Amino acid sequence: MAQRLAPTLKLQNGVEIPQLGLGTWPMDDAQAAAAVRQAIGLGYRLIDTAENYGNETGVGQGVKASGVARGEIFITTKFNRQWHSQNGVREAALGSMKRLGVEYIDLLLIHWPNPGQGRYLEAYEALTRLLEEGLVRAIGVSNFKPAHLQTLFDAGFVPHLNQVQLDPYRQRRDIVAIHKARGIVTETWSPIDRNGALLEDAFIKGLAAKYGKTPAQIVLRLHVQSGYATTPKSADPARQAQNLDIFSFALTDEEFAALNALDNPAAPVLDSDAFGH
Template sequence: MTNSIRLAPTVRLLNGVEMPQLGLGTWPMNDAEAAVAVRTALNCGYRLIDTAENYGNEAGVGEGIRASGVPREDIFVTTKFNRQWHSIAGVRQACEASLKRLGLDTIDLFLIHWPNPDQDRYIEAFQGLGRVLEAGLVRAIGTSNFKPAHLQRLFDLGLVPHVNQIQLDPYHRRDDLVAIHRTKGIVTETWSPLGRGNAMLRDPAIEAIARRHDRTSAQIVLRWHVQSGYVPAPKSTNAERQAANLAIFDFALSDDEMTSLNGLGRPDPNMKDADEFGH
């Protein structure tokens, strides 16, 4: 079985760490669901697992990692911490607590989950990330849901995250953020890469491209992500769907197809605003 597994390629972060270009998202799985989903995903070839303190499933993710039999050094684990830890000392506490729940010695990528500008402590939180990176508790650091103004305050202090994980899909393009990421060498990781619900996957333009390639709409959208240079982390507890989501590295979309998908962006008044939402 091992010989037939096809792994995702990797992208190189600013500090030289290699990150798989497709992962498994685990929200809103509970511990029991995460343990099974992580094990099946790793066994079919996933090497990037994304969790968070706020998901409440880090223990299950750790259990799934151990049950998979995949060597720890081959797995890239991302987790995130909540607003109460936004201080230099707080990040160390959050990191140690996540490591304990996961049952791991190191976290591969540690993220500030939301900027929470109302409490205005995300600068200190990022400085705290630098400390746990220096201490060897984590291998890479970054942000999640940071908007251009939040990132700019980091840049003004000479601070640059390795990754910014944001909501992004063909309907939610985020071109302003992506341009900043590319200028600074920040990797764009995408949550809810297949959209919320099934509306986007039923878009006639996406379905037409899927028929042309004899693929599912989800595979077309995920291919769009990786071909755009993003790192998508789709959530699935279904082993067959996990395998299908990973099977996107043996075909390519044409320039015209990418242009078609790039033209699907639209306003979404229900999209969470990181200036107002956070935990």
Template sequence: MTQQQMPTAPTVTLACGIAMPRVGLGTWPMDDAGAAVAVASALRTGYRHVDTAERYGNETGVGEGLRRSGVPRAEVFVTTKFEKEWHSVPGVRTACEASLRRLGLDYIDLMLVHWPNPDQNRYVEAVEGLVRVMEAGLIRAFGVSNFKPAHLQRVFDAGFTPHVAQIQLDPSHRRDDLDAIHRAKGIVTEAWSPIGRGGDLLREPAVTAAAAALGRTPAQIVLRWHIEHGYVPLPKSSDPQRQRENLALFDFSLTDAQRAALDSLDRPDPKMLDSDVFGH
């Protein structure tokens, strides 16, 4: 199969009118060298959506991978995020221009406030800054990451509605309160660590049974769960075979019983990061 024939994920249209692929490549904790290799491989495999952040320290590598891939820039949806020190209207402009230089791009498709950091109380200004850089043509869409309902409400009260909200989400970490808010406001939900952390989720009987019945990998079962709930998962892998598997989610479906079994896996997790006290 040639590069042009590689299957790509379908897209979802954001409230601002642009299309975002429904699966993306996560790049944390890759360094520049690793990101360049993984991104080039993923794009050649058929990915058209790549997620990075200032914090990851690999934006330069992501941009290099895009160029190595040979895929036209206009076909790739690039997301990045910025740190708390830039939480002001002029600060976001500074952060955006720095990310553009590191990526080697003329524009960013989606830029997110990485964490709300409510202790410094400037995340609403950070969202306003994103609106301004979007108006300036430096980004095409804006959003937030790791925002809880109270954080979102303050953003809404200021007159802003993000196009995308990225959160930790998987069948064992359901976020039904946020999901309801996102849906009501027309915000697309992205999932980081969509297949869980540490591999425990992939060993759950509900997951392994569905994988055996459908002839898929456990990761594909969990990622398909995200797709059927309308989420955009961002699985991370530098292995070409796993990259192909993680993109091959659109030629099968879970049964109602299989989906319900995965839905029932939600459980408390004291190790889950709390964005009221954690952030950068």
């Protein structure tokens, strides 16, 4: 199947991030190396990893083995709460760079706010210094709720991106509204749901039949048509190709609205006030 590169979104500082990339959790190093090399060969240019995934070395190996120039690949990684300090963030970044085998990180995120620890503001301030030094091209956060974002805003900081759990059943409208108002890019994790129930939704399956696509492709199309970046995980080459093949069709306004109407405020979301690492 011939593939095209995903379009990009522009972050506040002008850096462009591909709208669709490869998620790598919970792959180990060997799995990540193979999946990343394979995905880049198919046309992926955004690769998402994290210190906590334990596969940054494999991701770096896959990028190198792909034969595609480093400057054409956008690598996102994230660091854990133990590094939430001025010196810690630098140490985390250097550690990730060493494991990845790169001289800079395209996007570095605070993985979880860990508000009980109370140091995510300090961590974000340290990220801005890495940005000034050129060790990272863009900075942001992951799993930040409105109150966590407000703490950053009150200190004069606006992250380039917030990566959050979001799918048609969990649309996180309060957070997305804040992102739009502040010019923050929304990136979605677990975009097609974890338990598979979403992909069995009758309306989504009906759209898949109409367009000759899979239910996952319909959901991913909704994400990108909403203006989000997203990183579905797959190690299977056929599914990787399918996930990337969502830019040759568009949902109608009516279909888009109907998919947005699937939002279920009662759907469980991992609570970043209680969970983090």
